[in-house]
Amino acid sequence: MSESEWRLRAPANLVSKRAVLLWTLRAAIFWAVVAGAQAVVLLVVDGAPRWLRVTIVVTAVVGVVHTIVMPRWRYRVHRWETTADAVFTRSGWVTQEWRLAPISRIQTVDTARGPLQQLLRLSTITVTTASAQGPLKIEGLDAEVAARVVDELAATTQATPGDAT
Amino acid sequence: MSEPEWGRLDPRMIVVRPLNELIGLLPPLAALVFFGNVDTWRVVTGASVVGLIIVYGLLSWLTTKYRITETQVELHKGVVFRQRRAIPRDRIRSVDLTAKLGHRAFGLSAVRVGTGQQERTPGEGTVTLDAVTAVEAERLRQALLRKVAHSEDESDEGVLISQLDKRWYRYAPLTLSGFITIGIVVGFVMNLASELDFRFSEVGAFRSAFGWVSHADPVRVVPVAAVFVIVLSVLASLAGYLLQNHNYRLTRQPDGTVRVRRGLLTTRSVSIEEKRLRGAVLHEPLLLRAGKGARVTVVTTGLNKIGGSSLLLPPAPRVEADRVAANVLAVDETPTAAPLTKHPARAKVRRVVRAVVPTVVVAGVLLLLAETADWPTWPWVVAAVLIPVSVVLGLDRYRNLGHTLTNDYLVARSGSLDRTTVALLRNGIIGWKLTRTLFQRRARVFTLTAITAAGSSGYSVLDIGDKQGLDLADSAIPDLIGQFLVKA
Numbered sequence: 100m101s102e103s104e105w106r107l108r109a110p111a112n113l114v115s116k117r118a119v120l121l122w123t124l125r126a127a128i129f130w131a132v133v134a135g136a137q138a139v140v141l142l143v144v145d146g147a148p149r150w151l152r153v154t155i156v157v158t159a160v161v162g163v164v165h166t167i168v169m170p171r172w173r174y175r176v177h178r179w180e181t182t183a184d185a186v187f188t189r190s191g192w193v194t195q196e197w198r199l200a201p202i203s204r205i206q207t208v209d210t211a212r213g214p215l216q217q218l219l220r221l222s223t224i225t226v227t228t229a230s231a232q233g234p235l236k237i238e239g240l241d242a243e244v245a246a247r248v249v250d251e252l253a254a255t256t257q258a259t260p261g262d263a264t
Numbered sequence: 265m266s267e268p269e270w271g272r273l274d275p276r277m278i279v280v281r282p283l284n285e286l287i288g289l290l291p292p293l294a295a296l297v298f299f300g301n302v303d304t305w306r307v308v309t310g311a312s313v314v315g316l317i318i319v320y321g322l323l324s325w326l327t328t329k330y331r332i333t334e335t336q337v338e339l340h341k342g343v344v345f346r347q348r349r350a351i352p353r354d355r356i357r358s359v360d361l362t363a364k365l366g367h368r369a370f371g372l373s374a375v376r377v378g379t380g381q382q383e384r385t386p387g388e389g390t391v392t393l394d395a396v397t398a399v400e401a402e403r404l405r406q407a408l409l410r411k412v413a414h415s416e417d418e419s420d421e422g423v424l425i426s427q428l429d430k431r432w433y434r435y436a437p438l439t440l441s442g443f444i445t446i447g448i449v450v451g452f453v454m455n456l457a458s459e460l461d462f463r464f465s466e467v468g469a470f471r472s473a474f475g476w477v478s479h480a481d482p483v484r485v486v487p488v489a490a491v492f493v494i495v496l497s498v499l500a501s502l503a504g505y506l507l508q509n510h511n512y513r514l515t516r517q518p519d520g521t522v523r524v525r526r527g528l529l530t531t532r533s534v535s536i537e538e539k540r541l542r543g544a545v546l547h548e549p550l551l552l553r554a555g556k557g558a559r560v561t562v563v564t565t566g567l568n569k570i571g572g573s574s575l576l577l578p579p580a581p582r583v584e585a586d587r588v589a590a591n592v593l594a595v596d597e598t599p600t601a602a603p604l605t606k607h608p609a610r611a612k613v614r615r616v617v618r619a620v621v622p623t624v625v626v627a628g629v630l631l632l633l634a635e636t637a638d639w640p641t642w643p644w645v646v647a648a649v650l651i652p653v654s655v656v657l658g659l660d661r662y663r664n665l666g667h668t669l670t671n672d673y674l675v676a677r678s679g680s681l682d683r684t685t686v687a688l689l690r691n692g693i694i695g696w697k698l699t700r701t702l703f704q705r706r707a708r709v710f711t712l713t714a715i716t717a718a719g720s721s722g723y724s725v726l727d728i729g730d731k732q733g734l735d736l737a738d739s740a741i742p743d744l745i746g747q748f749l750v751k752a
Contacts, residue, residue: 102373103730104730104751104752105731105735105738105749105750105751105752106730106733106734106751106752107698107734107745107748107749107750108750110748110751120336122386163276166419179750182747184743184744185744185747187748191450193701193702194699194701194702194706195699195702196698196699196700197696197697197698197699197701198695198696198697198698199695199696199697199698199744199745199748200695200715201694201695201741201744202696204694204695208515228694228695228717229694230694230715230716230717230721230722231563231715231721232697232713232715232716232721232722256518
């Protein structure tokens with residue numbers, strides 16, 4: 100090893116810009132449900148405890164900050180790259196996670212689209228290996244890009260021999 | 265020998281299955297008869313439960329059949345839900361023979377066939393034949409693992425790697441299994457007593473003991489109670505060691521498997537294909553470590569985590585553990601005893617902070633409660649005393665952090681109360697995961713997890729320095745992470 104420090108570079112590709120909207124919607128829905136449930140209790144139940152007002156305000160503040168900050172932060176972190184012999188992803192926001200898998204160890208490549216993702220023409224690629232430790236996921240890709248990547252990965256995976264364990 | 269006809273389980277299973285269930289039910293049944301106020305409905309329910317179990321045993325024998333063809337093992341079973349399961353023979357990775365007391369009485373054994381699949385739900389990748397005669401079980405084990413039929417030499421003993429030494433019993437009390445056993449037994453008895461409306465205060469011995477505990481001077485009660493519990497747990501752990509590890513033998517078989525046999529009442533025999541071995545883990549819980557002992561488990565594809573079938577060596581001297589690990593992994597220098605590279609001093613701060621902060625918070629909360637909510641003072645005093653202990657714990661955790669690469673293995677060590685040293689075959693690593701929290705980022709460390717298809721599917725190197733970690737990942741598997749590294 101040379102004197103200068105080696106550094107892990109970020110994967111080359113960004114996810115779709117619309118992923119920000121996806122994460123924002125998801126967070127907004129979650130916080131709306133949490134705050135809404137408390138509001139319902141406060142309005143409907145007689146003699147609801149007073150501290151519930153405090154928790155509603157806290158929920159609202161945390162929810163708004165999370166909904167604004169998290170998606171933008173995530174967008175700067177989430178990246179992916181495929182090369183001739185590896186898949187490389189980065190995800191997370193406060194806690195970040197890099198995943199590397201050699202093409203020769205890939206077992207399946209799937210795409211999945213939830214209702215929100217369909218609305219936004221986004222797609223999630225899931226790359227599984229023989230390990231039960233969570234598969235690699237690339238979330239919030241443009242649907243067309245995702246379809247192309249899956250085809251490429253499927254082609255390279257098939258061309259690589261081995262039983263992938 | 266691979267017969268196309270369907271085989272049935274041994275007819276004695278009609279008796280044995282209910283018998284095994286009944287042995288489990290024996291203590292509550294006895295208690296019901298001797299202690300309980302015997303209501304008619306209790307007797308009726310008891311009898312009908314026994315009856316149902318016997319009918320179920322008969323039905324499941326009638327509905328279960330298996331066969332071994334040239335290509336696969338097939339099993340049909342189920343009374344209510346019919347199940348058909350087939351495992352291709354070339355996917356079989358392990359064969360586990362278990363004989364419970366009921367089986368042993370009739371010379372039977374259950375056969376569990378495992379594939380390399382990692383289980384998301386228990387039993388997913390296995391076929392269990394419960395049960396066939398011990399001779400048939402042994403024949404199946406050899407036939408299934410050998411892929412090719414061999415019938416001669418039924419009792420091949422293989423090459424002995426390790427066997428139980430009477431002196432190993434001294435490690436049994438160091439495993440805390442006794443404490444756990446006592447806890448379970450006490451919980452069970454309490455539950456049973458309340459179920460049967462049995463009052464301990466009605467028995468003179470219990471009453472006088474309780475009376476003494478509640479009235480005597482605490483200075484005398486505490487040591488006496490401590491000695492009582494310790495003696496009891498030592499006895500329980502010795503009994504547990506005897507039950508589980510009696511006649512322990514670890515051998516290398518000529519058919520390319522490593523075989524563990526052990527047990528007093530329930531005997532187990534686990535065969536693991538050597539080709540599927542991905543490494544070994546050395547476990548040294550604090551007390552065992554203080555007594556220079558260790559336990560070894562195997563990292564392999566195809567063994568499920570339930571039922572302790574991955575155990576390679578019960579608590580034994582550390583030297584023996586290292587020797588067994590090296591022998592099983594077929595390497596000259598034992599990877600688990602290799603000198604390790606330390607992690608940066610910044611990791612020490614993290615270990616200590618993470619050990620101390622929870623104790624400080626708990627002590628603070630308890631102090632607050634004592635001041636404001638009339639809680640007694642002793643809880644926060646105890647918590648405060650534990651703060652220096654947690655500092656020591658944190659320092660020990662840091663001292664234990666380490667990693668290295670040998671020719672074939674990635675070795676990583678961590679933990680204090682339960683120190684583990686994992687040696688993972690570099691060829692078996694099928695990817696990396698690097699995680700970094702905000703705090704780790706500031707400390708310029710990260711957690712490197714080697715992803716594998718075997719064992720617990722990911723083994724972590726905790727708080728490794730940024731440069732160290734990338735170097736380690738790059739040298740462990742060349743040509744993977746290297747292409748994504750740039751000069752800073």
